[in-house]
Amino acid sequence: MAHSLDIESKIKEILSSVEVSKVEVEGPSICVYVKNPANLSNEEVAELAKTLKKRIVVRSDSAARLSKKDAEKVILSLAPDLVEHVYFEDVGDVYIYLSKAVPERDFKKLAREIFSSTGWRAIIEMGVPSMMKLPSKDIVDVRTIYHSAYDKRAAMMRELGARIHHEPVVKEGPITVSFLGASMEVGRSAILVDTTESKVLLDCGLKPSQYEEEFPLLEQVDLDSLDAVVLSHAHMDHVGCLPYLYKYGYRGPVYMTDPTKYLTYILLTDYVELKEREGQIPPYTKSDIETLMYHIITLDYEEVTDIAPDIKLTLYDAGHEIGSALVHLHIGNGRYNILYTGDFKFGRTNLLNKAVNKFKRVEMLIMESTYGGRDDVQPPRVEAENTLVKAITETIENRGKVLIPAFSTGRAQEILYILNREINRGNLKRVPIYVDGMIVETLNAYLMYPHFLNREVAEEIYGGVNPFTSSGSIEVVERAKRIEDRINQIARITQDERPGVIIAPHGMLNGGPILDYFVHLAPDPANKLIFVSYQAENTLGRRILNGEKDFIVRSISMGETKVSMRMGVVSIPGFSGHSDRRELMKYVETVEPRPRKVVLIHGEPSKIVSLATSIELRYKITTVIPRVGERIRAL
Incomplete structure (x- = not known):
């Protein structure tokens, strides 16, 4: 276990400037409690994360924290006219919701000041200025659901931590990838990555149609043994079936970025309301959506996180919509690396940066092919x-x-x-x-x-x-x-x-x-x-x-x-927020390192076949076109 005496001794050795009172696991993180947080440096925490190769959360011991009342006074004095709401959680975290967005360097500095001054670990979220006059009920709803489910979240994180932070039993078993949707078609994206030790689902969407949506082949997913779900972005063909998992008993985490968390709630609740207004029965309820919301764990881009005993996850900017992510899975301490693009744009737009194409390791690239046809060249x-x-x-x-x-x-x-x-x-x-x-x-x-x-x-x-x-x-x-x-x-x-x-x-x-x-x-x-x-x-x-x-x-x-x-x-x-034919080819050409295998999905059959032929002829990379329900061996 990651909180063994050996790990604790390493932590105490690196964090020599503070007194460590206890070490616990909480979901994907190692939580270190210290008695004198003001003495802790960012460099020490960074060194600890690098040495342990784990996500580190540092909290102060309860005796080192100010009372909630006194802490709130300090917080308000540090950010006058900026703090809109403060919410304390007994574990030692304080959620601070601002009245507007501020630069990343400023809110990170504020978080450090709050921690050293009050002993409370500050989690800061931006707000929308009132002068913008936009409806914000959904934003408030997400936060209310999250905090009202504190006990359930805490229990999930304890169970998840025990599951993630142990040595894999089987280290050399096969790695397979099953395509439950979006193969030779556009819609119902869902990919199951299966190692002998772990199972991770990438996306879980609906297939759009004028008549009736189609679901991915979820009967192939054993919800009791599913370790995690990773959501690339909040479009219905990638997120539309996610509450369905919770309706039928899944109680594990789903990883995504912060913007995607809010967009997910807005899209899903609107979908249910629309079905009800049209006199139809939606496939899940708002209660199922709420259950999903407090199982969400958000990650920043390029933040490496353990999500299973043998799998590390890193999200990268995909350039498709705000918060959209390329999903990188590092399996078995370097045995195999999978990059799943979700939907991505390898070109700069008015609002977003272009998709990232530099990584440490990539053996398999699973790439969307929406505009993969020979004539699918978008104008400037x-x-x-x-x-x-x-x-x-x-x-x-x-x-x-x-x-x-x-x-x-x-x-x-x-x-x-x-x-x-x-x-x-x-x-x-x-x-x-x-x-x-x-x-x-x-x-x-x-x-x-x-x-x-x-x-x-x-x-x-x-x-x-x-x-x-x-x-x-x-x-x-x-x-x-x-x-x-x-x-x-x-x-x-x-x-x-x-x-x-x-x-x-x-x-x-x-x-x-x-x-x-x-x-x-x-x-x-x-x-x-x-x-x-x-x-x-x-x-x-x-x-x-x-x-x-x-x-x-x-x-x-x-x-x-x-x-x-x-x-x-x-x-x-x-x-389009999708890469066109030229950008798809350019991505395969420039992605570093060059993958051994390319798997093409999320496109009409003729477009995928055309793109696959060009990739194999030009770049001499093995290119696979799976069908819905097909399972391929990665290693």
Whole structure:
């Protein structure tokens, strides 16, 4: 066990400047309690983590902490007018929620000052300034669920710690990878990595469809023996089935980044509410989502963490949406290393940095292939932006309305950022831009975590500017709870004689608020539908791109309606958060070290076959195309 006398002696030897009172395991961390925290240096903690190759948490002994009342006074004095709420946990942690986002170096400095001054380990989370005037109920809900489940969380972390921190029984057994979805298809991403000692599930999503979602092959997962789930990012085709695991008894952790935690809650609760409003029975309940939320363990990028006796996890920036991650698994003390890209963008966008491509070890690369076809070459971002502005300007001049279906996390925020910027620059006429649905709630994550964005956007937010709404043209459409109110809301926007722009989810027109607007705007040739994202097979968006004109559409406000489409249609692929064909090939070429094997998933069959052929011919790397349900031997 990691808290053996040998480990304790090493800890005491390295932390010679402080008195260590006890050492415990808590989930993936080794928790060290000290009696004089003010004497502890960051260098000592870093050396300890490097020596033990473990995630280290340092807390002060209870006798060395100020009372909660006195500690709160000190915290408020250290950050006047910045602290919004303080929540103490008996284990020695204090959660501090700020009223706005501050640079990473500043909140880390504040955490150190709080620890040395009060003895309480500070966990600091950003907030959204009240002047932004965005709904924040979901943010509050996540925090409330987390803290109200303290006893359950503590019990889980104790059990998890005992499971993780022991020597593997079998060190040389086989390593297999099972593909439970997203193989030769787009959607229901789920990959099971299986060693003799451990089982880890990567993503657990739904397959989008206009008719009925498809689940991954979860019957192949023994929930009782599942050690961990790792979530690459919060899009429904990667996260949509996650609460389903908890509904049927899984009680282990799920690892993700901080922004992904909030986006996950927003997406899943909206999905359940949407199903209920449409008179359908969702596959899980809000209670299952709440259970999921207090089993989440968040990680920073490039933070190495033990998640099983023989597996270390590291998340890297994937550039797909805020908080999206490449998943790196280090198995068996260097025996084998798997890199799973999830969805990724190997190119810089307006908001994000491009995906990381440098690692210590990679034997197997599991890569998405959404735009892997030979003709899937996206135009430069600036060209796509100019096309968007031109299409909107033409529609405005014709007194029409522009309807933009957008994924509520990722694409929607970038489009909103571009439109807001172009209005401020005078390149786009100032017209109402209605932003509906989850786009509004998920925007909070972008304003709370600027250090997950590129430097230019982050600096704007730190400076008190909302780069998504500063033009004054943005009108937030909060979702009406009653159908009658929703009908009036849609009528007010669609029947307004002024031209305007409407951005709403879902990005593939296969459900959500976008359909409310679509049934009203589609018959008018003065209006325009602009696609800025991928349209999967069997979705309404794909049918429109294929040239269909007549549909039966079911929306929340109108029910089942016949639609004869006469509005214009424009597709602009250059905004994709996915890597295009050139970027996928470039990633395989430049990823370091070069993998021995590439496995292609998350793409239509013809695109995957084309990409696989090119990779093998050009780079001479063994390339595998698994089918759904297939299990391959890694080692």
